[in-house]
Amino acid sequence: MNESEIVGSEFAEVAVGVDTTANGPRLRLEDRRTGRVRFLDALELETLVWLPDGHLGRLLDPSADRWREDAGH
Amino acid sequence: MTAPATTHETSVDLRQVEQFLYREARYADEHDYDAWEALWTDDALYWVPAGAPEGDPVQQMSVISDNRSRIATRLKQLRTGKRYAQSPPSHLRRIVSNVEILDDEGGEPGDLTVGANFVLVESRERGNEMWAGRTTYRLRLVDGQLRLAYKKVVLVDHDRALPTLSFLI
Amino acid sequence: MTATLPETAHEQTDKPDRYARLIQPTRVHGSLYTDPEIFAEELERIWYRTWVYVGHVSEVPEPGDYVRKNIGPQDVVMTRDRDGEVHLLLNRCAHRGNLVCDAPSGNSNSFRCPYHGWTYRNNGDLLGYPYNKGYGGKGKLALGLGRVPRVASHQGFVFGSFAPGGPTLAEHLGAAAGELDRLARLSPEGEVELTAGWLKHRTRANWKLLAENETDGYHPQFVHGSIFSVTGSPIGALYSDNSTAVTRDLGGGHSENDLRPEFRHFAEPMRWFGTTEDRVPQYVARMRELHGPAAEEILIEGSPHVMIFPNLFIAEIQLFVIQPLSVGECVQHSTAVQFKGAPELNRRMVSQCVGSVGPAGMLLADDTEMYERNQRGVALREPEWLDIRRGVERERTDDNGFRIGTATDETGMRGFWSHYRSLMEADK
Numbered sequence: 001m002n003e004s005e006i007v008g009s010e011f012a013e014v015a016v017g018v019d020t021t022a023n024g025p026r027l028r029l030e031d032r033r034t035g036r037v038r039f040l041d042a043l044e045l046e047t048l049v050w051l052p053d054g055h056l057g058r059l060l061d062p063s064a065d066r067w068r069e070d071a072g073h
Numbered sequence: 074m075t076a077p078a079t080t081h082e083t084s085v086d087l088r089q090v091e092q093f094l095y096r097e098a099r100y101a102d103e104h105d106y107d108a109w110e111a112l113w114t115d116d117a118l119y120w121v122p123a124g125a126p127e128g129d130p131v132q133q134m135s136v137i138s139d140n141r142s143r144i145a146t147r148l149k150q151l152r153t154g155k156r157y158a159q160s161p162p163s164h165l166r167r168i169v170s171n172v173e174i175l176d177d178e179g180g181e182p183g184d185l186t187v188g189a190n191f192v193l194v195e196s197r198e199r200g201n202e203m204w205a206g207r208t209t210y211r212l213r214l215v216d217g218q219l220r221l222a223y224k225k226v227v228l229v230d231h232d233r234a235l236p237t238l239s240f241l242i
Numbered sequence: 243m244t245a246t247l248p249e250t251a252h253e254q255t256d257k258p259d260r261y262a263r264l265i266q267p268t269r270v271h272g273s274l275y276t277d278p279e280i281f282a283e284e285l286e287r288i289w290y291r292t293w294v295y296v297g298h299v300s301e302v303p304e305p306g307d308y309v310r311k312n313i314g315p316q317d318v319v320m321t322r323d324r325d326g327e328v329h330l331l332l333n334r335c336a337h338r339g340n341l342v343c344d345a346p347s348g349n350s351n352s353f354r355c356p357y358h359g360w361t362y363r364n365n366g367d368l369l370g371y372p373y374n375k376g377y378g379g380k381g382k383l384a385l386g387l388g389r390v391p392r393v394a395s396h397q398g399f400v401f402g403s404f405a406p407g408g409p410t411l412a413e414h415l416g417a418a419a420g421e422l423d424r425l426a427r428l429s430p431e432g433e434v435e436l437t438a439g440w441l442k443h444r445t446r447a448n449w450k451l452l453a454e455n456e457t458d459g460y461h462p463q464f465v466h467g468s469i470f471s472v473t474g475s476p477i478g479a480l481y482s483d484n485s486t487a488v489t490r491d492l493g494g495g496h497s498e499n500d501l502r503p504e505f506r507h508f509a510e511p512m513r514w515f516g517t518t519e520d521r522v523p524q525y526v527a528r529m530r531e532l533h534g535p536a537a538e539e540i541l542i543e544g545s546p547h548v549m550i551f552p553n554l555f556i557a558e559i560q561l562f563v564i565q566p567l568s569v570g571e572c573v574q575h576s577t578a579v580q581f582k583g584a585p586e587l588n589r590r591m592v593s594q595c596v597g598s599v600g601p602a603g604m605l606l607a608d609d610t611e612m613y614e615r616n617q618r619g620v621a622l623r624e625p626e627w628l629d630i631r632r633g634v635e636r637e638r639t640d641d642n643g644f645r646i647g648t649a650t651d652e653t654g655m656r657g658f659w660s661h662y663r664s665l666m667e668a669d670k
Contacts, residue, residue, distance in 0.1 A: 022303070022304035022349040023301075023303075023349045024345075026349050039304075044352075121602065125439075130596075131592065131593075132438065132588075132589070132592060133438055133439040133592070134577055134578060134595065134596055136602050137596070137602045138593075139597075143597060146469075146473060146597075153471060155467055155468035155471075157465060157468075157608045157611040157612065158607035158610065199618075233442065234442035234444040235442065235444060236444045238602045238607070239601075239611075
């Protein structure tokens with residue numbers, strides 16, 4: 001794992017670094033407030049780059065995934 | 074380079090370097106094991122990487138990764154005449170070219186790093202093989218004579234399945 | 243040709259007793275190594291049916307990891323999905339059949355074919371395709387990457403079978419599973435890791451010459467005499483007439499050279515690795531701490547020397563995978579066994595293995611020379627047969643019901659051929 005950097009604001013704080021422990025490099029994202037970690041591979045990152053703003057906006061809706069009555073976690 | 078290499082100070086020129094590489098190549102082509110062995114320094118590394126050429130020869134598999142003692146063992150095995158993969162010996166001729174003195178500070182202070190390309194034809198009863206690659210040498214002046222401290226051979230086929238490589242490459 | 247010899251080399255494949263006549267108890271016919279029709283039939287009846295070793299879980303340690311592997315000539319991608327499950331996929335796009343993955347290994351949770359952009363999850367499911375109106379919208383195609391239908395593992399060794407049904411991996415491995423257990427128990431953490439990278443050695447010989455040679459204890463003194471003599475290696479003596487080691491037919495085509503009787507006789511920890519315990523003090527201390535008095539048996543008996551049918555060979559610290567490409571060509575993949583939690587031992591195993599195996603190996607280059615000479619030899623017309631009778635008269639059954647011979651007997655080969663024949667004759 002290379003050095004990570006913090007991308008933070010008054011609303012969220014995420015540690016960002018490139019992880020090199022797998023068979024290829026991947027982005028390691030850690031939500032500093034909960035400790036939850038997600039890895040993103042290159043194809044997933046490229047997909048994010050191309051995500052239209054409207055689509056991204058829908059993902060930011062609090063009830064889209066994280067704060068739903070039927071959310072599993 | 075921060076300090077001039079001692080090898081430079083004693084003014085080894087490209088011509089001398091080339092003559093050394095050609096001689097080393099001829100000893101290998103002609104299976105002159107004694108002469109070839111005498112070129113090496115005691116801290117020798119003779120390395121043919123497999124897979125990633127920048128891998129670590131201590132932790133990763135290599136085609137060849139011989140220190141001085143293992144070079145001696147390899148040559149002793151060849152000299153028995155019962156090293157069947159080289160009995161009878163392959164017929165070999167190689168061309169060494171594109172010789173460059175490189176700005177590299179690896180090895181002992183004063184070692185001269187040299188890069189070159191090669192193409193080699195091996196003839197055996199099973200058929201001919203063409204070998205090619207890039208060699209990095211580290212040369213050292215010892216008592217006024219050039220010696221070989223390091224030879225790394227990156228085959229163009231390093232990441233593919235290779236036929237038996239039982240001669241000195 | 244005399245009347246007693248079968249007209250083997252030129253007969254029709256549909257003759258029902260073909261393999262019974264080519265494979266006899268003490269001899270096998272040369273055409274088994276040279277006939278392309280037989281090779282084609284082997285692919286269907288052995289390589290694309292029985293359990294074949296593909297890779298090790300330590301080669302895909304993280305979710306999203308993948309590595310290119312093979313089953314014979316088939317190009318297989320071993321992947322680990324987000325849930326940690328290991329899959330064996332065929333590297334072939336469902337659209338036009340292009341190769342999807344190019345790199346030897348990497349980390350990606352999905353694969354995108356470079357030809358038209360079709361994209362798959364790393365479990366083989368089709369995620370989507372560009373400009374989907376041409377297919378009536380998204381999610382309209384019930385397609386995916388090809389899969390090896392059965393995947394199972396033992397001690398992290400992943401095997402695949404192209405047959406949707408049949409014997410389980412445990413049934414296929416039988417007694418050979420215990421040899422993998424014996425290997426894994428040498429790790430202080432009980433886990434083998436294959437993380438040292440691979441050498442790939444192209445060999446112009448039929449794959450069976452390799453499989454038979456792996457537990458042939460008759461050849462080392464001859465083929466490897468050159469290296470034994472210059473290094474003073476004690477290995478040669480393990481395979482001599484005076485050796486107490488045995489060759490065992492483990493059933494299922496598997497066989498071993500069981501060297502434990504010799505190692506028990508000397509009762510020296512680490513002798514199996516050709517060293518002494520003071521050279522690897524941390525490892526030995528850790529094993530004793532872990533196992534108590536039981537550590538002595540583990541450290542004395544050491545690692546197996548076992549051929550697991552049809553393609554996995556473990557020779558103490560070296561591991562080989564045989565990949566057939568055609569009737570007269572195969573690739574030997576080799577690496578050093580690594581034990582989790584044993585860095586001191588692992589470095590030595592890499593060093594020793596690099597000296598021994600692969601295209602320039604001081605052991606394997608000579609074995610390979612023999613394979614290639616053998617392939618040219620068996621193509622000659624007479625005397626047609628290869629003899630496998632050595633030790634047949636002195637063979638006996640051990641306490642567990644396995645056939646055993648002396649260290650130099652061809653008991654393993656006879657076991658190989660008996661199983662081979664049963665697979666080639668199945669469903670006839």
